[in-house]
Amino acid sequence: MIHVITGAxxxxxxxxxxxxxxxxxxxxxxxxxxTNLARPDGLERDQFDxxxxxxxxxxxxxxxxxxxxxxxxxxxxxxxxxFPYLASVRGLPRAIDIYEWTRMFVVKNRREGRTMGGQTRxxxxxxxxxxxxxNSITGLTALIEMxxxxxxxxxxxxxxxxxxxxxxxxxxxxxxxxxxxxxxxASTRAFHGIAGHVRLTAxxxxxxxxxx
Amino acid sequence: MxxxxxxxxxxGFLVPIVRSTGFQACVxxxxxxxxxxxxxKQALHLVSMYAHARxxxxxxxxxxGQRRRVLSERERDVLAWAAEGKSSWEIATILGVSxxxxxxxxxxxxxxxxxxxxxxxxxxxxxSGEI
Numbered sequence: 001m002i003h004v005i006t007g008a009x010x011x012x013x014x015x016x017x018x019x020x021x022x023x024x025x026x027x028x029x030x031x032x033x034x035t036n037l038a039r040p041d042g043l044e045r046d047q048f049d050x051x052x053x054x055x056x057x058x059x060x061x062x063x064x065x066x067x068x069x070x071x072x073x074x075x076x077x078x079x080x081x082x083f084p085y086l087a088s089v090r091g092l093p094r095a096i097d098i099y100e101w102t103r104m105f106v107v108k109n110r111r112e113g114r115t116m117g118g119q120t121r122x123x124x125x126x127x128x129x130x131x132x133x134x135n136s137i138t139g140l141t142a143l144i145e146m147x148x149x150x151x152x153x154x155x156x157x158x159x160x161x162x163x164x165x166x167x168x169x170x171x172x173x174x175x176x177x178x179x180x181x182x183x184x185x186a187s188t189r190a191f192h193g194i195a196g197h198v199r200l201t202a203x204x205x206x207x208x209x210x211x212x
Numbered sequence: 213m214x215x216x217x218x219x220x221x222x223x224g225f226l227v228p229i230v231r232s233t234g235f236q237a238c239v240x241x242x243x244x245x246x247x248x249x250x251x252x253k254q255a256l257h258l259v260s261m262y263a264h265a266r267x268x269x270x271x272x273x274x275x276x277g278q279r280r281r282v283l284s285e286r287e288r289d290v291l292a293w294a295a296e297g298k299s300s301w302e303i304a305t306i307l308g309v310s311x312x313x314x315x316x317x318x319x320x321x322x323x324x325x326x327x328x329x330x331x332x333x334x335x336x337x338x339x340s341g342e343i
Contacts (some may be wrong), residue, residue, distance in 0.1 A: 146261065147230060153265035164254040171255065 122192025
């Protein structure tokens with residue numbers, strides 16, 4: 001099940017958001033060793049985790065199993081504030097219908113195994129797309145590791161590099177812009193074998209009973 | 213390498229294409245006096261990944277193991293044992309089925325994978341991540 005959490009409904013989702021910040025700390029700081037994100041409270045939160053951020057969270061059996069963050073490119077975001085030089089070839093697109101996509105994760109025990117890992121990841125990506133298409137968002141920017149490129153190509157996305165790859169946290173990474181539309185969603189669903197909507201249609205919290 | 217040099221390919225560059233399912237392919241390029249400065253290499257890295265994706269799309273092959281699997285579980289079992297060098301009789305003993313059943317699964321796999329021989333079926337199954 002996919003939940004979309006914005007400034008408007010986040011008061012209904014505080015426990016889930018906390019659980020998600022904790023998971024991000026486990027994944028990005030402990031597992032991937034991005035030590036600059038380490039925080040004494042064990043919650044990975046940066047300056048872009050503010051009222052402008054939208055969170056797409058996947059849950060199963062009351063647990064958060066994956067997620068992503070969207071930040072409007074008209075507001076300060078990772079590529080504009082921290083890595084502007086990565087967009088040195090094409091420049092950084094900033095518009096009300098373009099959002100920056102960051103912190104895409106799937107918890108470890110949902111990653112292993114071809115079908116299950118791919119399924120959770122597919123749900124999160126489809127959740128992001130469904131939310132974007134319903135909110136007239138036509139493009140996403142992202143700082144991605146190069147190893148994501150083949151996946152996006154296979155899912156039928158158009159991925160436009162904004163600059164040359166650079167080593168970031170020991171991984172070759174690149175800033176990209178990805179135009180999205182109904183076809184992107186259709187091919188992404190087909191790739192992951194997802195039949196229909198993944199997102200909770202009501203923007204209110206249902207009784208998920210998520211334990212933190 | 214000597215042959216490559218005869219054709220004027222003195223120095224080259226190789227980009228491995230690695231996906232979540234492991235190593236998939238590599239893109240190589242070489243020339244007489246290639247520009248292998250860091251910036252050029254970064255650009256080549258990028259170009260290689262796009263070239264590979266385009267080739268995969270044109271060939272109609274989903275090179276990611278995420279694609280829908282075509283073989284049944286039993287067919288995968290049989291091919292996995294065949295990949296270990298087991299004969300039909302041995303596979304039949306291991307799986308507790310008749311030799312005829314094993315051969316039937318092999319034939320089904322060959323048909324599904326568009327393979328002429330058992331060896332080709334095993335290779336295709338390995339490459340596509342079925343086994």
